[in-house]
Amino acid sequence: xxxxxxxxxxxxxxxxxxxxxxxxxxxxxxxxxxxxxxxxxxxxxxxxxxxxxxxxxxxxxxxxxxxxxxxxxxxxxxxxxxxxxxxxxxxxxxxxxxxxxxxxxxxxxxxxxxxxxxxxxxxxxxxxxxxxxxxxxxxxxxxxxxxxxxxxxxxxxxxxxxxxxxxxxxxxxxxxxxxxxxxxxxxxxxxxxxxxxxxxxxxxxxxxxxxxxxxxxxxxxxxxxxxxxxxxxxxxxxxxxxxxxxxxxxxxxxxxxxxxxxxxxxxxxxxxxxxxxxxxxxxxxxxxxxxxxxxxxxxxxxxxxxxxxxxxxxxxxxxxxxxxxxxxxxxxxxxxxxxxxxxxxxxxxx
Numbered sequence: 001x002x003x004x005x006x007x008x009x010x011x012x013x014x015x016x017x018x019x020x021x022x023x024x025x026x027x028x029x030x031x032x033x034x035x036x037x038x039x040x041x042x043x044x045x046x047x048x049x050x051x052x053x054x055x056x057x058x059x060x061x062x063x064x065x066x067x068x069x070x071x072x073x074x075x076x077x078x079x080x081x082x083x084x085x086x087x088x089x090x091x092x093x094x095x096x097x098x099x100x101x102x103x104x105x106x107x108x109x110x111x112x113x114x115x116x117x118x119x120x121x122x123x124x125x126x127x128x129x130x131x132x133x134x135x136x137x138x139x140x141x142x143x144x145x146x147x148x149x150x151x152x153x154x155x156x157x158x159x160x161x162x163x164x165x166x167x168x169x170x171x172x173x174x175x176x177x178x179x180x181x182x183x184x185x186x187x188x189x190x191x192x193x194x195x196x197x198x199x200x201x202x203x204x205x206x207x208x209x210x211x212x213x214x215x216x217x218x219x220x221x222x223x224x225x226x227x228x229x230x231x232x233x234x235x236x237x238x239x240x241x242x243x244x245x246x247x248x249x250x251x252x253x254x255x256x257x258x259x260x261x262x263x264x265x266x267x268x269x270x271x272x273x274x275x276x277x278x279x280x281x282x283x284x285x286x287x288x289x290x291x292x293x294x295x296x297x298x299x300x301x302x303x304x305x306x307x308x309x310x311x312x313x314x315x316x317x318x319x320x321x322x323x324x325x326x327x328x329x330x331x332x333x334x335x336x337x338x339x340x341x342x343x344x345x346x347x348x349x350x
Contacts, residue, residue, distance in 0.1 A: 009035040022338025110163040113140040120169025166261035181337035189274030192252040213258025216300035271324035
């Protein structure tokens with residue numbers, strides 16, 4: 001088999017475990033390790049317990065265990081992928097410098113709020129940093145001064161930096177764009193079958209109502225309900241994953257977010273299930289992906305108009321759903337994403 005890959009040390013949005021499956025499907029030996037204290041059900045939907053980073057309540061014992069763990073992974077792995085800024089094995093990324101000293105290749109994948117800063121995204125009218133509530137900043141550990149200093153330095157610390165384009169403002173042009181992975185074979189598509197004047201079922205399932213711009217979605221739906229009687233709006237939050245997927249299958253259209261600047265994992269999973277998605281994609285990103293991406297673009301100003309066109313011509317949703325599934329297979333499938341990252345790590349561009 002090909003060279004071994006270490007993945008850790010958290011599993012935000014299931015990226016780590018999905019990458020693991022992608023590497024294994026490519027015939028690449030890989031291992032996933034978590035330092036998380038608790039396992040979020042969205043990140044570990046099947047209840048699988050990953051290999052844990054060794055830890056002890058006694059500080060000096062923890063240090064000894066960490067030393068032995070570092071020795072083990074130094075011998076076992078050639079390539080190291082870390083998820084999120086600030087999530088490595090030692091403070092100030094000392095472990096990354098150690099790994100590089102021994103000739104290992106290292107990569108960090110930035111996932112959103114660990115890299116996004118107001119000064120870069122607030123140039124766009126719609127963005128998640130404006131009016132971001134303090135409780136959400138605390139929830140995602142958003143420390144602007146820390147990010148401003150540390151994010152550019154990551155490019156010197158790690159061999160490779162990957163990021164979604166919408167949160168990469170502090171990085172130079174040397175970063176690699178990441179498409180967050182999902183095992184598309186696990187999603188059975190249920191394409192929308194709807195004709196004109198049929199009742200259209202629209203789902204919005206915000207993980208966070210501020211970040212997803214839920215107030216704009218609700219307002220647009222309420223205005224449309226005054227004009228059309230065939231709208232069924234469903235809003236869901238904090239559902240178990242299996243229930244959420246079953247709910248998505250019953251809907252004709254999914255509204256993801258209105259201010260984030262790019263579609264999220266709910267959109268990826270909905271498209272994998274064959275559902276058309278409405279989301280706000282920033283103009284600079286849309287220019288890059290518009291030839292491929294089937295996401296129906298709308299912002300708070302245009303959402304009502306966009307939805308009205310869909311309500312008046314719902315037959316198009318079947319075609320968009322099929323195109324959406326193919327898009328996820330092409331760009332977000334775990335095997336494809338893992339293969340792309342492996343080529344970056346190994347320097348094999350073929």
